[in-house]
Amino acid sequence: MAYFSRPQASNSAIRIVAPGEQEDKSIKPQTPKKDSTQRQCRNVLIYGSCKFQDKGCHYYHPSIESYSTTPTAAPGLSTGLSAEAVNAPVFVPKGASSSLSPTLSATSTTAASPPPIDYQSNDQYNPYLSTDAIDSGNAGGMPMDAMGYPRDFHQSPFAEGDLSMNGFYASNQAGFVRQPLNYHIYTRPIDSANSHFISDSLREELQKRAEATQTSIGPSMGLPEELQGYHSLAPLEETTGERRKVFSWHSTVYRAINAVDGVAYVLRRIENYRLAQSSAFSSIEAWSRIRHPNIVRLREAFTTRAFNDNSLVVVYDYHPNALTLQDAHLKAKPIAYHRSRSASVPDLVSEAALWSYIAQIASAIKTVHEAGLAVRILDPSKILLYGKNRVHLGSCGIVDVLMHDTRQDIAALQQEDFIMFGRLIFALCCGTTTAISSLAKAVEALSRYYSNDIKSIALYLVSKPGNPKNIAQVLDLVGRPRLVREMDELHTAVDRVEGDLMSELENGRLFRLMCKLGFINERPEFAREPRWSETGDRYIIKLFRDYVFHQVDENGNPVLNMSHVLSCLNKLDIGVEERIMLVSRDEQSCLVVSYKEVKACVDSTFNDLARG
């Protein structure tokens, strides 16, 4: 780390430019031009050497040995360096190196204290213009490549494939030494802000779901404040319009929060239901054990008088913003009988989506039947559509409780599932739940818009053959190619989501880092040491914060560059050896410090705080 002190305020705007690099013509140096041979090469100053020294760089290159560890003896130093500046304290991060002084020290530049501190008149540096060259990956220390790997890493014979091992190898002068695995090696170009966030469409979708979980849909007046450990009840359906019944009962759906886990659930209440015998609940346990991606999970059921009646309440997982198939495809006026299919009939489900629904529902039925249960309710108003073409059978288990008295053979109930499934297909193909009331018309309408294969499976499901149907036959009718396509699409969707997740991978770490910086910076309550953030490690962290967040451009306007922030925080989190220049707010002093050193400052200060 090097400490630079600016002897007097200067507005000089000179950018550090590597030899051969195009100088930015928009930046006008205001200092008088010196003979270039008199001016020390900044590469020597910053990196310790200049690789262009023998390749035409015409600046002055003092040999490393010629540096004195005392500031006054350093060659190439500006004659304008004040005594005050020369004696300015040197910041050494705690724990950065055992050879470094652990505290702010004005005397650390002794002959015995490596590394030597480089002093330089600061009139060559404009802090807000000079950072590009340093921060670009061309800086000294351990440069990082575009993928965020230390460049040395690739030169190691062990580099390829070594990421899976418990460490990686980096070269040093003594050969290859094993380093602990750097879990923080980032996987994406570190400067790209876009690569750090999930896609806009997914973010929008997830945000809408989060919002739906938090906002209440209707007034919650008259609802119990607490119900068997659930609170914040909010009705999920509009109370206007005709109320349909589930068998002979009215039902209402609420979203409520579970007091134990804080998660939102759906409570389906069956009004005026009197439980005759507790055995009616026997199937609830079996249903709660069923886990299938196309079945809304049942959690528990109970009876209650909290609504001033005898109610049955069955608790399900909540899928925010889910539509029912009824809402999605059957809300519009029935069109199938009247019009030819055209773009003006948007609600009619496409054949591809219909096959996807059929495959998903068949898979759900298979699981239910294999568990010795029957779905018993396959109504478009009880099947949820969630995300892209994802269907979930809802309200499962309720009929078993409600119809417990009328004992029925499970095999017969399973056969009824197939018929309900067939009716559902006809309803979706014809755009109305009453389609099946005239099978001939329904078949005609279906054939007009859908393939023979859809017709075959729908007819098979609603027919009453001599032999009982089974789900394997249904899946045969769906056909292997369609099931394989369904599987392909699922995998593609998983890949897409994983890709989005990768973008967010680093953000948890960066958030923790931001928290640490937030805990550390500006703590006026630490009055027992009033200059808490003005000295030592904390001062470096404060300047680093300014460097990351409070940069201004050449016109003094704030730079609001997310990529810069992401890049800086990633480098800090990793603790790369790349050096940056930190400048005090009064521009009177600046520090050249590596991310590694700033990281050590952050860690030690945070540990101080944690120790109280």
Ligand SMILES: Nc1ncnc2c1ncn2[C@@H]1O[C@H](COP(=O)(O)OP(=O)(O)OP(=O)(O)O)[C@@H](O)[C@H]1O
């Ligand atoms: N598990 C769930 N997660 C999220 N939303 C749900 C869930 N179950 C039901 N809903 C929503 O609750 C609303 C009401 O459901 P309900 O079954 O009462 O539908 P409905 O169309 O109003 O039927 P009915 O006319 O029979 O009451 C629907 O809009 C549905 O999307």
